[in-house]
Amino acid sequence: MKLIDLIRLVVNNLNRRKARVGLTAIGVVIGTAAVVILVSLAIGLQMNANEQLYGIGNLSQINVSPNYGGGGGGYGGPMVQIAGSLDTGESALLTPRAIKDLQALPGVVSVIPREYLNAQMYVTYKKMQGYSSIIGVATEDLTTFGLEADQGITGLSRASVVIGPQVAMGFYDPNLRPGQETPPPPDLYDQQIQLTILKYDADGNEIRKNISVRVAGVLAETGAESDWSIYMPLDQVASINEWANGFRVNRNKDGYTEVIVTVENPDKTIEVRDQIIALGYQAFTMLDFVQGINNFYTILQVVLGGVGAIALLVAAIGIANTMAMSILERTREIGLMKAVGATNRDVLAIFLGEAAGIGFIGGAGGVLIGWLAGQGLNVVAVVYLAQQAAQQGGMPPSVAVYTPIWLPVFVLLFSVFIGMVSGLYPALRAATMIPVQALKYE
Amino acid sequence: MTPLIQVAGLKRHYQMGGTTVRALDGVDIEIPAHTFTVVMGPSGSGKSSLLYLLGGLDRPTAGEISINGERLDQMDENALALFRRKMMGFIFQSFNLVSSMSAMENVAFPMQFSGIPVMERNQKSLQLLGQVGLADRSGHTPSELSGGQQQRVAVARALINDPQLVFADEPTGNLDTASGVTVMQLLSDLHKSGRTVLVVTHDQRMTRFATHKIFLLDGHIVSEEEYKSATLALDNQGE
Numbered sequence: 134m135k136l137i138d139l140i141r142l143v144v145n146n147l148n149r150r151k152a153r154v155g156l157t158a159i160g161v162v163i164g165t166a167a168v169v170i171l172v173s174l175a176i177g178l179q180m181n182a183n184e185q186l187y188g189i190g191n192l193s194q195i196n197v198s199p200n201y202g203g204g205g206g207g208y209g210g211p212m213v214q215i216a217g218s219l220d221t222g223e224s225a226l227l228t229p230r231a232i233k234d235l236q237a238l239p240g241v242v243s244v245i246p247r248e249y250l251n252a253q254m255y256v257t258y259k260k261m262q263g264y265s266s267i268i269g270v271a272t273e274d275l276t277t278f279g280l281e282a283d284q285g286i287t288g289l290s291r292a293s294v295v296i297g298p299q300v301a302m303g304f305y306d307p308n309l310r311p312g313q314e315t316p317p318p319p320d321l322y323d324q325q326i327q328l329t330i331l332k333y334d335a336d337g338n339e340i341r342k343n344i345s346v347r348v349a350g351v352l353a354e355t356g357a358e359s360d361w362s363i364y365m366p367l368d369q370v371a372s373i374n375e376w377a378n379g380f381r382v383n384r385n386k387d388g389y390t391e392v393i394v395t396v397e398n399p400d401k402t403i404e405v406r407d408q409i410i411a412l413g414y415q416a417f418t419m420l421d422f423v424q425g426i427n428n429f430y431t432i433l434q435v436v437l438g439g440v441g442a443i444a445l446l447v448a449a450i451g452i453a454n455t456m457a458m459s460i461l462e463r464t465r466e467i468g469l470m471k472a473v474g475a476t477n478r479d480v481l482a483i484f485l486g487e488a489a490g491i492g493f494i495g496g497a498g499g500v501l502i503g504w505l506a507g508q509g510l511n512v513v514a515v516v517y518l519a520q521q522a523a524q525q526g527g528m529p530p531s532v533a534v535y536t537p538i539w540l541p542v543f544v545l546l547f548s549v550f551i552g553m554v555s556g557l558y559p560a561l562r563a564a565t566m567i568p569v570q571a572l573k574y575e
Numbered sequence: 576m577t578p579l580i581q582v583a584g585l586k587r588h589y590q591m592g593g594t595t596v597r598a599l600d601g602v603d604i605e606i607p608a609h610t611f612t613v614v615m616g617p618s619g620s621g622k623s624s625l626l627y628l629l630g631g632l633d634r635p636t637a638g639e640i641s642i643n644g645e646r647l648d649q650m651d652e653n654a655l656a657l658f659r660r661k662m663m664g665f666i667f668q669s670f671n672l673v674s675s676m677s678a679m680e681n682v683a684f685p686m687q688f689s690g691i692p693v694m695e696r697n698q699k700s701l702q703l704l705g706q707v708g709l710a711d712r713s714g715h716t717p718s719e720l721s722g723g724q725q726q727r728v729a730v731a732r733a734l735i736n737d738p739q740l741v742f743a744d745e746p747t748g749n750l751d752t753a754s755g756v757t758v759m760q761l762l763s764d765l766h767k768s769g770r771t772v773l774v775v776t777h778d779q780r781m782t783r784f785a786t787h788k789i790f791l792l793d794g795h796i797v798s799e800e801e802y803k804s805a806t807l808a809l810d811n812q813g814e
């Protein structure tokens with residue numbers, strides 16, 4: 134039997150029992166619409182969550198810090214829960230030799246020590262002052278971290294710094310008298326700025342150190358830490374720290390306080406992170422955090438999809454029932470088909486086709502209704518959520534319910550599949566009927 | 576020349592609870608091609624059982640059935656279906672038309688399994704409807720046709736695949752006398768056009784067209800004389 138003839142016959146047969154087919158299909162409509170709406174909702178929520186995650190940083194980076202031994206690794210801060218470490222009690226320091234070891238791990242692109250300026254300081258530009266975190270990195274070019282310049286260059290040298298785009302926003306005039314107009318944030322690019330570092334001697338006298346540097350580049354916005362930071366060569370920051378804290382660091386003995394490991398791509402991040410932990414260091418990556426969130430939403434999708442699938446299961450029972458009844462009523466027709474030369478496969482295909490057809494009709498209706506309902510929900514919810522965001526701060530969401538194209542396609546195929554599975558047993562019964570018995574059936 | 580249909584030692588027993596119904600109990604038949612065979616027998620004598628076995632619609636309990644030199648009793652379901660499709664046409668007592676389809680669609684129905692384009696199917700169907708005198712009824716559904724007209728549609732349907740063999744089970748059983756005669760005439764025409772026709776009936780009038788007659792009594796083939804005396808006795812008993 135040709136496919137076109139099969140389809141034509143199936144359509145005719147379904148057409149012949151419009152009321153019953155329609156009623157059976159409504160069950161499928163409800164189930165598929167539920168799946169489409171609920172899964173779209175879960176996807177929409179996930180997209181919102183990911184939008185909020187913007188600025189979480191580079192997902193192919195791993196922050197590694199030394200393990201000083203004695204247990205209770207103090208990475209500090211809220212990240213401590215997701216900063217993994219193997220507490221062996223032995224210390225693992227980030228000495229230059231250790232960095233070479235890390236560099237040798239497969240998938241690692243770069244291992245770059247990093248150190249924050251650890252002293253009281255402020256920045257001056259002309260009459261204005263600002264505060265900013267100063268990060269020393271042992272790299273000649275910030276592109277190693279995936280950073281890009283908005284103005285100027287990303288290269289670091291002793292007499293120049295690269296600053297984040299938000300640094301200038303924090304500048305203010307300390308001598309501003311009340312009533313005077315607040316000056317706009319300065320354009321610091323290619324300007325000399327002065328870093329003032331403070332320390333106190335044993336008698337409590339303030340000692341200042343001034344360093345004048347040129348802003349060689351302003352970074353493009355990332356939403357992450359780099360927006361508010363000033364980047365300098367590591368050695369420079371380290372010597373300022375030594376001056377400020379009066380403590381000389383021997384790298385070969387003490388190691389670095391932190392290194393940033395960059396891997397080829399985010400797929401490798403977790404694997405490399407685990408290897409680093411196995412070497413005894415503390416390591417964490419933002420990917421853990423993002424993956425945790427994504428896993429949650431994947432589970433949410435499955436759960437909500439499952440709720441809809443229960444409705445589909447009920448629909449499947451309906452299809453099975455309708456097909457069983459139909460086959461009983463059409464027993465003589467089946468006998469006739471066989472008498473005129475229909476093979477068992479032909480009969481099977483016809484009844485499976487009818488069951489699949491009911492699934493398809495219901496699926497198409499359900500996808501359409503689910504999609505339309507989702508769009509309607511979007512209009513309402515986005516307005517509502519935008520109001521919320523306006524009141525409580527934060528970014529307004531762009532969507533509440535999102536239906537990716539794969540979802541209706543999948544749901545439609547799935548409902549056809551459900552139809553076929555439900556119709557399989559009745560169709561097999563039809564196909565294997567003994568012709569003479571079917572023909573004589575009263 | 577070997578006969579078109581050859582049957583040897585054919586048995587069809589039905590198991591009914593504890594008892595065995597011997598619908599056919601050792602039947603040997605030879606039917607040459609291009610003949611008009613009428614199988615006569617009272618109700619329950621095994622006529623339908625024989626026809627369904629010859630048509631490959633049922634499996635014998637024992638015995639051999641050959642058609643055109645091919646052993647039906649050794650074919651699998653699929654082979655039987657394909658064999659029926661190219662070799663046989665069936666006419667049933669109760670017409671067995673699909674009630675939702677027009678006369679034309681009913682006649683064309685068997686052809687859709689052989690992959691013939693729909694245009695060709697419909698054309699052939701209309702031509703056959705003309706042949707059975709129903710050219711003007713092609714769009715009617717069975718409920719809009721009389722019994723005799725429905726059976727003529729069924730005759731046309733039996734011919735759509737151009738079969739060599741036509742089987743009819745009590746084709747006039749549900750018809751009034753006039754319609755019955757029309758259908759008998761159509762079957763006789765089929766024979767005249769070169770087909771082999773086998774009709775199973777207890778309608779005495781059918782024998783008029785027969786080239787061959789087979790008499791069945793209680794699952795056995797008997798001679799015309801035996802049959803006549805037995806049926807006379809039966810009739811007398813009835814009175």
Ligand SMILES: Nc1ncnc2c1ncn2[C@@H]1O[C@H](COP(=O)(O)OP(=O)(O)O)[C@@H](O)[C@H]1O
Binds near residue numbers: 597617619
């Ligand atoms: N499916 C069946 N199960 C049990 N007995 C059957 C079945 N079909 C036919 N019979 C019995 O077999 C005998 C012959 O039946 P059948 O071939 O239909 O005779 P006919 O067509 O000559 O009236 C009858 O006694 C009938 O009751």
Ligand SMILES: [Mg+2]
Binds near residue numbers: 622623624745
């Ligand atoms: Mg009978």
